[in-house]
Amino acid sequence: MIERFQNIINKTILTCVAIFATTVFLLMLVFYYQNFLFENSHNVIIAIAFIILVLVLGYGLTRIKTDDRILNWLILITMLLVFMITAIFWISKVPSVQLSDFGNFWDRLLDYKVGDPLYQTDNDYFSKYAYQSGYFVYVLGVSRIFGYHIFAVQFLNVVYQALILLFTYLLVVKVFDNIKMARLSVLILMVDLDWFALNSVASNQYLGSLFYLITLYLLMQNKLKYYILAGITLTGGCLIRPIGPVIIAGIVVYAVIYLLMKKHDFHATLKVLLALVIYFALFSMASWGIKASNINAYGLTNNDPEWKFVTGLNYQSNGTYSPDMDKLIDPSNTRAQMSKVEKKQLHKEIVYLNENHAWLRLFLHKTQVLWSSRTMATDFANIKMMHNDATVARVDFLAYVGSIILIVFSFIGSLQLFRSKFNDNLYLLLLPLMAFAVVQLLIEVQGRYRIEFLPVIAIVGGVGFYQVLHIFSSIRLRQKKGVPLNQTL
Template structure:
């Protein structure tokens, strides 16, 4: 993060460093205020939580009302194709179109279609629902902290450091599948943590929903399986809970298969929910010159006039070239370092996707982008402190149910294409760890203040 900040913002504006410091101090001040509100009154506590969620919701709605509603890139693929679309019409013309190559995106397309059928072809409906999902994500972040750390004050702090991260919430103006997908996955984790049969069954349903909307299911499932084997089976010897987790996965596989069949049966996509271009993510992800990100140079490889069979051969050949380059130049480690920085500590580019350049000056856009990244800086700093504090803190093993999918995601992203916004689904998990870091800093500052008072009193009494 420090490297990225130095390269992109340190010399952009003389006031940037002052803004970062002031923002951190403001978070500490607000955080201190939140921890001073008593926690033994349930009514008061929920009033605090609801107030924070309302402040966020109003702010987010103001955001989407001020930014252009134009849908860009992949988001446009979802929304623009909905105009005059009729169920049964194929989503593609050739086997090398967007929805034929990435048929798994049909799940979110169906969601957007249902929303447009209910509310009409108005992008505000998608945007408003995104804000609702974000508010619910904040709520579940709060619930996770209580479940894992049993600390209401920390739970309030988790809401605070996530809600102020413009890099996290600025994508709500687009037809993005990340917020609803993230919500489904968080609900799945929370249901599994309840350790009751009915909740494991419901978790299978919500896991299916998450995979239909945002197809990062393999890393989520990998994390769940490792959690079940290590913490439920080997550590706790809880065979019943382990079997229930696998019941969740069986329900998921059945429902997901049925959903894929349904997509085919309706004529929406003859490929169901498959990935027919597995090579492309690796071609871009292992490209050293672009640090594993999408680039126009790599895009030149795509020839829409060729068939998928022909393009698959081209992409496989390019993939071998990328691997050969990394081997010959011993560049694997360097690539992984650059990709880790790009994914976890660069800008998410959410404000760019909001297309604010259409209506604002370059100076204003630069300032908004910096303020957005300031939210990421705060989240990164306190989550780093919190991660160190985990070695000393007491917490439930349930935390590993959140951390293991994140780790699986981080490993997979070393090989495939990355974008800063891809971390959005996991920022609630980062905020949970960050709440521990912020709480620890506030506790340390309070201890210093208390020690200073005692010193003053001792000196006064001595005199």
């Protein structure tokens, strides 16, 4: 009875992932049709050539034997070196100007002195979003060590990206025990320009993503010392990129369902609890430190929770940042006054959605923006400052082709998971992804917000890529008489 119930839970989670991946796939087709299909005849040629190249590279990676541990590491290190060299070349070709929120971090550092508050009023950026102080302290530390040179931040971003690729590889091996699949997951993530293009800006997404991946990997080791380290890395992730609640939600659900209910492993459940206690203790200490240093009197809190929902539930802007919504903000007012304005506007947004039965349409639009469209990473890299419109358009499209590859293979992979062999650790990756996808239905979205979870998407995509190559290999071998099908891949 218990086993049957557990099987139902497993199938339910996989079904949710499949529905999510299918929706993203279909919305990607709509986005491509509306934005690229008739824009430029060269786009089709570029897309086909790029996809063929990835297929050829993937096929080559699966033909290399996996029984030699040294060779496996040489292959992975070669891939990481190629990625890093390409990424550094990219950095050298884009402007160092920091736009939008990235400028908020970098530009303030020039004359900043430790102990100075980051804001003038309680309605400024760093007073409303005090949780951003964690990443500001990181950037401050980098600038103090290496000087006020954006290249230091950029280069470290590339290092973090390479480590993300490494842990993506390790997670696939841990979950599926399949080296070839791990290589394919790394490949489709490293060729996604939409994922890596933000390395030229002061973005907190790569370091945050790395901390979260390490946390999940450590939890899979099921040893006390690793649970303690997981609490520390989880704290690091939350200090840098405050999406910790969805990660924690996924971890808690995993612990309850798979450690407590399925395995009856009370010791492992208590170790997870220990990791969370360590996180809460360290995060509270860090918040106190921010206050004590006078950098931010609000610590690491969110003092404007309404705004994310006001923008996220605005149907006209598809739940994204909108200059029209920005007009609601009056910098001369206090946070208490603006909170009342925002709550009133939030009520209006909900009433509009109810009266027009627009909830589902809004959720679909937001899903497309967050998961199926361009991340806009190349826009934030500001390449239009140094290159003509034709080059910018081509780079933007090429970046999106990388996302298309990821979306297509993850769609196939989500269906293949029902037939694949893997251990329960996979759910430790899928549950935070699903939690994030659900939360983002209600709050503000941007395409780049998916960057932290693209490694998980790539892991599912690796399953799909492996299956596609397996089918191609099977067809090829069937044409050769006397070659058994079990020799494929």
